[in-house]
Amino acid sequence: MASDHTRTAILAAAERLYADRGFGDVTLRDIVAAAGVNLAAVNYHFGSKDELIAELFVTRSIATNRERLNELKAAEEAGGGRADIDAILRALVGPTLRGCLGPDRERSTAARFMIRASIESVPPIRRIKNREVDHLRKFAAAMRRSLPDRGEVDLFWGLHFALAMAHHTIRESERLTRLSDGKCDLNDVQAIIERIVAVSVVALTGAAAEKKPAAKLVARDAR
Amino acid sequence: MASDHTRTAILAAAERLYADRGFGDVTLRDIVAAAGVNLAAVNYHFGSKDELIAELFVTRSIATNRERLNELKAAEEAGGGRADIDAILRALVGPTLRGCLGPDRERSTAARFMIRASIESVPPIRRIKNREVDHLRKFAAAMRRSLPDRGEVDLFWGLHFALAMAHHTIRESERLTRLSDGKCDLNDVQAIIERIVAVSVVALTGAAAEKKPAAKLVARDAR
DNA sequence: GATAGTTTCATACAACTGTTTGAATTGCAA
DNA sequence: TTGCAATTCAAACAGTTGTATGAAACTATC
Numbered sequence: 001m002a003s004d005h006t007r008t009a010i011l012a013a014a015e016r017l018y019a020d021r022g023f024g025d026v027t028l029r030d031i032v033a034a035a036g037v038n039l040a041a042v043n044y045h046f047g048s049k050d051e052l053i054a055e056l057f058v059t060r061s062i063a064t065n066r067e068r069l070n071e072l073k074a075a076e077e078a079g080g081g082r083a084d085i086d087a088i089l090r091a092l093v094g095p096t097l098r099g100c101l102g103p104d105r106e107r108s109t110a111a112r113f114m115i116r117a118s119i120e121s122v123p124p125i126r127r128i129k130n131r132e133v134d135h136l137r138k139f140a141a142a143m144r145r146s147l148p149d150r151g152e153v154d155l156f157w158g159l160h161f162a163l164a165m166a167h168h169t170i171r172e173s174e175r176l177t178r179l180s181d182g183k184c185d186l187n188d189v190q191a192i193i194e195r196i197v198a199v200s201v202v203a204l205t206g207a208a209a210e211k212k213p214a215a216k217l218v219a220r221d222a223r
Numbered sequence: 224m225a226s227d228h229t230r231t232a233i234l235a236a237a238e239r240l241y242a243d244r245g246f247g248d249v250t251l252r253d254i255v256a257a258a259g260v261n262l263a264a265v266n267y268h269f270g271s272k273d274e275l276i277a278e279l280f281v282t283r284s285i286a287t288n289r290e291r292l293n294e295l296k297a298a299e300e301a302g303g304g305r306a307d308i309d310a311i312l313r314a315l316v317g318p319t320l321r322g323c324l325g326p327d328r329e330r331s332t333a334a335r336f337m338i339r340a341s342i343e344s345v346p347p348i349r350r351i352k353n354r355e356v357d358h359l360r361k362f363a364a365a366m367r368r369s370l371p372d373r374g375e376v377d378l379f380w381g382l383h384f385a386l387a388m389a390h391h392t393i394r395e396s397e398r399l400t401r402l403s404d405g406k407c408d409l410n411d412v413q414a415i416i417e418r419i420v421a422v423s424v425v426a427l428t429g430a431a432a433e434k435k436p437a438a439k440l441v442a443r444d445a446r
Numbered sequence: 447g448a449t450a451g452t453t454t455c456a457t458a459c460a461a462c463t464g465t466t467t468g469a470a471t472t473g474c475a476a
Numbered sequence: 477t478t479g480c481a482a483t484t485c486a487a488a489c490a491g492t493t494g495t496a497t498g499a500a501a502c503t504a505t506c
Contacts, residue, residue: 006453006454024345024346027492027493027494028493028494028495029492029493029494037454038453038454038455038456039455039456039457039494039495040454040455040456040457040495040496040497041453041454041455042494042495043494043495043496044453044454045453048494048495049493049494049495119344120343120344121342121343121344122247123247130398132398133398133401133402136402137402140402152403152406153403153406153407156399156402156403156406156407157407157418159402160391160392160395160399160402160407161388161391161419161422163391163395164384164387164388164390164391164392164395165384165387165388167387167391168383168384168386168387168390168391169383169387172383172386172387175352175353175355175356176379176383178356179356179359179360179363179379179382179383180375180376180379183375183376183379184376184379184380184383195380196384198426199384199422199425199426202422202425202426202429203421203422203425203426206425229483229484250462250463250464251463251464251465252462252463252464260484261483261484261485261486262464262465262485262486263465263466263467263484263485263486264483264484264485265464265465266464266465266466267482267483267484268483271464271465272463272464272465
């Protein structure tokens with residue numbers, strides 16, 4: 001196999017263009033122009049435009065999912081097979097949020113691409129997302145082990161709401177900034193993670209989350 | 224002015240098609256065929272495709288926003304200018320959820336259209352959504368009056384999270400059903416509303432929400 | 447250095463898109 | 477009925493899209 005030069009150039013250019021301008025108005029011609037390759041190269045190397053998009057998204061979401069599972073595994077091992085609920089939730093929303101938010105200027109192309117994928121939800125990506133359920137089941141199982149007394153339905157809702165807060169924060173970060181006149185700091189990702197985890201924990205346990213003083217919990221002091 | 228027959232037929236056909244098949248693959252030709260009118264009628268009556276979509280969305284979201292404000296006003300008058308926080312949140316998420324969720328077969332075209340609008344986020348709709356901030360400020364103000372001791376930033380986050388749970392539930396209702404093997408009942412809209420309100424309230428007040436026994440609160444008993 | 451397989455290239459294709467045009471038709475008022 | 481504006485219509489327009497083709501260039505193997 002020759003050097004992947006063309007293939008790689010297409011992937012890089014496509015990710016950057018999609019990140020900058022969205023899926024809606026980036027054509028194959030834009031991509032090949034930016035990559036400095038021939039138009040036919042896309043179909044030769046990827047088969048179709050949709051498969052190119054799918055490959056971009058799969059690559060990134062595999063990375064995120066692996067990170068999630070690593071954190072989950074670490075948390076379960078630390079707890080002897082039964083992770084704390086806040087650690088589970090942190091493993092669930094942390095990688096995604098860290099991947100997509102943060103100081104504007106150091107936000108990577110990959111992050112901006114994933115934000116687009118989260119907002120625009122184009123068909124090839126939606127197809128992949130549908131398979132994500134199996135991945136989430138592992139977190140549901142961990143939550144069941146962590147909170148065996150909690151009803152199964154409540155656990156699903158808790159998991160669902162945690163993801164809701166994470167994804168909505170990614171999707172609507174601009175609106176929240178505008179609504180709060182910049183008072184909500186979207187750059188302090190760790191604080192956002194802790195805030196979401198804290199809300200999810202109280203939603204699941206009905207009690208304020210004070211169990212893990214090691215991690216700095218959400219600063220909820222009045223200002 | 225003649226009878227709005229053509230105009231109305233276009234609006235109805237467009238809303239139904241967009242609801243059924245999404246914005247991505249519905250063309251003006253599909254719409255005029257379904258409406259039984261001429262292709263040029265769309266541009267004659269609406270100016271452009273985007274303006275047609277915008278009109279559809281504006282009509283529906285004005286209705287939702289009015290409903291929201293009515294509920295908010297009623298809650299504030301009942302409390303003498305200071306509504307309970309759970310009533311405010313109910314006014315915020317209730318109309319949207321009631322408009323979009325509920326038993327599948329009685330789900331209206333309008334509801335399905337709004338779900339699409341929530342998922343696909345096409346340019347003309349995004350432009351309109353950006354103006355929604357002013358509307359949300361009224362709820363932020365009401366929350367400030369209701370919880371004057373709570374920090375402003377926390378209130379914004381609470382508002383943001385409440386919307387997050389509502390919209391994510393609408394967007395990902397199918398996935399939640401699949402993840403929970405149907406155990407999460409997406410048909411009981413009122414229960415979902417109360418669940419979201421309850422989580423938001425504890426997130427905002429740090430205490431379990433037991434203040435209003437009149438409304439049935441979320442059933443969080445283990446099963 | 448011939449050969450076979452891979453990769454690149456310019457170009458054409460075929461289909462679809464929203465929009466425009468200008469003539470026909472309609473409906474209403476005088 | 478006449479006149480005038482609003483509406484409808486068939487047709488074409490102008491542009492874009494993703495994809496396919498077949499020849500050319502390259503690369504590595506024998």
